[in-house]
Amino acid sequence: MRGVHARVTPGGEDGEVNARDRDVEGRARSARPRDGLGRPLPYGEPGVERQPEGVVRSPGETVREAQRLLDAGMPFHAHEVFEDAWKSGPEGDAPLWRGLAQLAVGLTHAARGNAVGGARLLRRGAAGIEGLDGGPYGIDVPGLVRWARELAGRVEGGGPTVDPVREAPRLAGGGPA
Numbered sequence: 001m002r003g004v005h006a007r008v009t010p011g012g013e014d015g016e017v018n019a020r021d022r023d024v025e026g027r028a029r030s031a032r033p034r035d036g037l038g039r040p041l042p043y044g045e046p047g048v049e050r051q052p053e054g055v056v057r058s059p060g061e062t063v064r065e066a067q068r069l070l071d072a073g074m075p076f077h078a079h080e081v082f083e084d085a086w087k088s089g090p091e092g093d094a095p096l097w098r099g100l101a102q103l104a105v106g107l108t109h110a111a112r113g114n115a116v117g118g119a120r121l122l123r124r125g126a127a128g129i130e131g132l133d134g135g136p137y138g139i140d141v142p143g144l145v146r147w148a149r150e151l152a153g154r155v156e157g158g159g160p161t162v163d164p165v166r167e168a169p170r171l172a173g174g175g176p177a
Contacts, residue, residue: 038076
């Protein structure tokens with residue numbers, strides 16, 4: 001995982017100082033702790049350990065780690081696992097991992113109460129993986145497509161708040177866990 005450092009830079013005309021967290025390459029990256037849904041918490045609060053970035057895993061390891069995070073109610077962190085697979089894996093697998101990342105972020109937004117964004121990302125992810133042949137890596141693509149579209153409809157319909165643990169999909173078995 002890249003380290004995050006605070007860097008102080010000169011501010012505006014009055015000489016104020018802007019502190020902005022940066023990673024070791026100098027890119028803006030918040031060092032604030034995060035909750036299980038990836039929301040920033042105040043500095044100093046206990047948070048959930050961030051997923052390390054840039055981890056190269058086998059497809060099986062990706063599915064197992066993402067399922068563990070989904071089952072723990074941490075779909076934002078599962079999305080990061082899928083994103084690593086999408087960026088580091090073979091180009092031909094990118095649509096699968098990208099679609100799964102979108103499903104995880106859709107669940108994240110729905111659990112945060114963002115019905116519009118959650119439904120949109122669930123549908124986008126479902127469309128991205130729909131029709132992928134053979135259930136690559138044991139993933140139940142048709143089951144995930146059904147799960148995502150059903151959850152998107154409930155979220156848009158103003159259903160109850162989404163519980164990310166109860167609504168976690170089974171990657172290898174479709175539907176809720």
